[in-house]
Amino acid sequence: MINFFKQGRFQQLLIRWVLVVVPTVVIGYITLRFLNFSYTSLRTGIISQTVYFSLGLLLAYSLYYFGARWIISLFLLWLVYLLFERIINRLPGEFDVFYATARFQLYSTLFFIGWVFGLLLVRLRWAYLILFALLAIVTLASTSDTVDISLSYILVHLLPVVVYGLYLFFLSPLLTERINIDFKRTRKFVIRVVLFVLLVLLAFVATESLFKGELKAVEKELAARGAKGKDGKDGGGKNKDDNYDDRNGLMDKTDDGYRLKDTMRVNSKMSQSDKLMFCSRLDNYFPDGQPAPLYFVFHYLTRYDRVKESFTRDINVPSLDEIEVDPAKIPMYYTYVDTTIFRKAMASKLRKITEAQVYLSENTWKHAVLGPSSVFSVQTIPVEKDFQKTFLSAYRIFSFTSELNNAYFVYNISASPSLEKIQEQRHDELRKVRDYRFVDRKFIDYYTDTPTGGIYDSIYNLAYGLVSKDAKPVDKVLAVRDFFLKRNENGKRIFRYTLKAGAIDDPNIPSSKMLYDFLFKTHAGYCTYYAGASLFMLRALGVPTRFTTGFATINRSDKNKGWYWFYASQAHAWTQVFFPGYGWIDFDMTIGNEDQQGAPKPDGTPPLPPPEPWLVLNAKAESVVAERKQLDASFNSLIYFNNPYELNQTFTLPIDASLCRVLYNKRDTTFAAIKPGDSLIIVSYKDEAKKIPQPMVGATIEAQVRSFPKPIIADEIHIRGKEIEKKKDNKGGKAAKPQEKTLTWQEVAWFTAKVASGIVILLLFFPMLYLLYRLFRVASASKGAAKADQVYRAALYRFHMAGIERDVETPLEYAQKKVDPILSTTFEEFMRMYLRLKYTQQNLSADDHDIIDRFSRNAGPSIRRKNGFFKTTLNYFNLLRALRYFQQPEPAPEIQSL
């Protein structure tokens, strides 16, 4: 075989690079991309990883193609590996060695994998089976580690592997041959490969449509099951997949703005951007009237995932005091209340209810509920017109907060005697908690769960050395705090805050390793380092702790008391510690960061508070009079003086919207946008000028509604649209979307198939249609020369289609020698007459008419007599024969050449 390839072997190699190596590099890239999303330790840039993989693949493929001996070459490769390892170990500096080694290990592994792939592809005919199995297992394994599961996600990641496997399956028999690259053969080859890929795709499309029902069922099932988390706050989870580029940050970018991550690694990088995220008015003050800021919580990350080395959300944990609602889905002025939060907060002492208004900027993910610990009520409120440029949406929240919580209880504040005093009081109060003896064991076990082994154990040993095991919980917390505040012999702090901790640019190292380096070597890190380290230490000491993400609240000026502005750089992570009776208390161990304290921008002007409505109708537009800006609205639920009511009947009332603000999707629009049938939220403010019916004690709400003024003067109308209502109905709104998508591409496939089959049918019937056309021309031709011409053309076509094809004969010869002997028609007689007619321009005699008539009457039946009706009809489906007819020159010029 090798002799066979000798000519132009390099050319053959190049062809194989295109056919085999390039697709393998592509599938390698896809798999690496996928792996990078699932595992931290790989993150060194997918491109560079792919480059090393491809390098190994290409080198090995080329070498082995030229017959290199694999044992010798692998041995040489091993020698090179040892050499490089030696060189790296000689590098100056402990850290350089560490990172260089780690990077070298990764790259050399990838190079080696590429090498083995190349070896297998050249030497083993069944290599594709091995590679397919390998890739499938790797992809499956990393799929099983993914949080977001959907069919499309799996399809997107597994389908390329399957297509690659089938492609190689198809290709491998062709590779044993010499592949010629002359134009004709290359074209054939390319067409074959393309057709095969199309066939594979068609197979998948067909199967997909076959399983449409099951697909829907599974989507529904998924929506019904675990998707709780996704439907609510996690609604944007899907988008996350597409936006993993920002994965290094503490936030994910979604279509609806930035959101904090659900999972966080120790080295999750702090955002340094100064984008305005939101602002808030928080009604929390010290007894002396000074504002008391509180940290704003986004998520509690309660579970530590050992595999991914990250802190993750776990919404199924009992007693999680985190409200599950998407504020974007709450109708305007409506309130979502979850009273179970009070129970779940597991606190009774020193608790109060705090109100806050949160205005989200366009940068913030609009589905996020942000507020101080234990939000239990969310009410959407409108944004004043002048502030709509800055803020897209707003809500009012009520939180069940602890009086012991305070943003000033961080440990880096330059000592202020009054604050220190408050801190001490707080600690004294918490010292009342001696241990967790009377707390549910399962709860304690869950929140003190820690991984074991290696790095973790050394962290625990460090914690055990800080404080005795019998110390009170708060003292354990303070011991950890003091550990981070320790100073060296020169009086300088040992731990410091830095955004450039560890090796962010080289996050090749697992997170736990970075944590170890932070605690024992570098002593420099940012919030997630401090929070992560203290979580492990506290949990090791038996103190229930959770990782909290959100925003640090900074009181920058006293100009607008109680107003706080939150920028992206304030995204923060800290720990919350559980004290029986007092609930979860914030403890932020992060060493002060002067950069963060300084405001990136001065605080802006706070938005005006929304006017107080006396009436909010959740209504449907029945009839709209656009000119007079009036409409009739039917409703059966309303909010009347802040109390929501469900009516036992539907009322229809006239609404006067002449002075009204109309909003669609929280943006101003005109009254004309309201269409009958639209879902509306109609708001009327408390106004001295209006006649407002005061709530009557003892009267039913229906009776009170009847006494409402007619028309009701509306101040705001929010159009919710029809489709929003529909979405709400089927609940699995999110699941419905991808289904619609697949439907459309299926429709496209079906449409193409229909068009294609239409064309095929048209083609199939084309000869028959052409016959009908010819017969129609004969029938519609006026008597005389024109008729003779049409009869001639029709006859030529019919004889041809009957199987009597004309080759090089003249029409007369054709009639004499071919047609008449077989069909015994009067074609020759007709031909003579026809030719005479053509050349002499004589008028037709009666005989001539007779000849034409006789011939045109007999032509058809003579064919049927010869071939039978069935065969005659069947002959008109012989496309090739018909094509040959049209290949012939036109009959008319032929006559002239006679």
Added chain:
Amino acid sequence: MNTVSLSSLIKSSSYWSKLAGIRWPLVLSLLIFWLAAFWLKNEYQSDDSNLWLVMKLFLLFLQYAIVGLFAISLLTAVITWTYFLILLRNKKITLQAKFGDGQKAEAGWVPLSVMMTGPALRPLLGTIQARLIFAGNRISERIILDANVFQPKELWRHSIRGSGQTLLHDRGIYDVEKILITFCDMLGLLSLPCRIPFSQQLYTLPQPLTEKNVKAQPHSTEEQKYRIEVPKRVEGEYVNYKEFETGDNIQRIVWKIYAKSGQLVVRIPEIKDPYASHLYLYVSFFHGFHLNEGVFETELLNVYKDLVRNLFEAVQKNGYDVRIPQDQEVPKLSGLGDRKIELFQITAASWQDKNAPSSYVKPNKAAFVCLSSLTPANEVELIAKNLPSAVPMVIVKLSTAIASPFHLKIKDIFFKPEKKPSDSLRQPWLFSSLRKNLVHNESEIERALRNRSNCWLTDTLELDND
């Protein structure tokens, strides 16, 4: 010998496997799918996690898609194959095959093309392949019939054609008995066979080596004028002169000869004579060993034939018509011209133990003698004794015909050397008893020839004769 029979077993099994219809990928992929399904079922049937809910559907989806693809692939192959069989029964298929120049080719990779005329259909994205079956169930490489042949004014192809190469290593006559047509589906799962009787003969010539010059003079004095391609210079005292005739230039008279003999002669220019006498090259295929029809013997024969062919051509360069008296009967091949009969004789010969060289070589006729080292030493000694010392004698050393496995170049350590058909014999040859006996025989021949000049025991044609 054990390995030899094993290799023949492998050869025959490779022949039968080509007729099996089912190919390894089908068996392997079915096995893998079954194993995967079995493993997944055992491992995850009761797994109720979200991942497996989706994964189950995905796998089902995949299973149907792949089964669908396989079904299309297999069905089209079976349908087109059945259609082909029907066509064959109705005698609508004709086959043509052509090797080399139609009758002969040089041993090694021989160009080969096959054409099938008739309305046969290819499987969807699959191929129709052809192989030639030679006598003794030897089978050629496959030829993919991938080119369409059209006749003018025809829209549908008239026939399909393919060309390629096949390895015909043994020098000798090949009888094509059948053509094996196989229908391969697009995934290469099936190759449905159909054997069609076909008869054609061809022979392969021994391979030419680098050109050598071997001097030889005709020993025989039979004067037969035979036109040769390169005229040779005619020498001799009288040839350059002729008697003076009227009209000859007086200045050309050689006065020296006149002074000596009183004859008036004129010098004539030297001429080239396009005619020459022939010489006899005696080539013996005699052996004095117990030989079977084994692979070693065939390979030794191949090597011997190559050397004989090249010796023949080298001797021919002296300008004589070289004839090789036959030492055995060879099969006849129709349509073979007389001119090339010697080459055909060489290629068609085989080892024989009937006609001993001592009786075959005629010492008074022979101009050149070629023996193999399979000739017993006493025979060689006898010929050496009888043959005039001027007649060159070559004894081809065959113990080194199959290279030792330890014979490696530095490049071969890193890269596999090009494969030769005799590579598989290298190791068995090293340990074979035949080689041992041959080496012994060669040393005896060497001893016997010690006193004779003009004779060589060699495995090349580097003869240092003057």
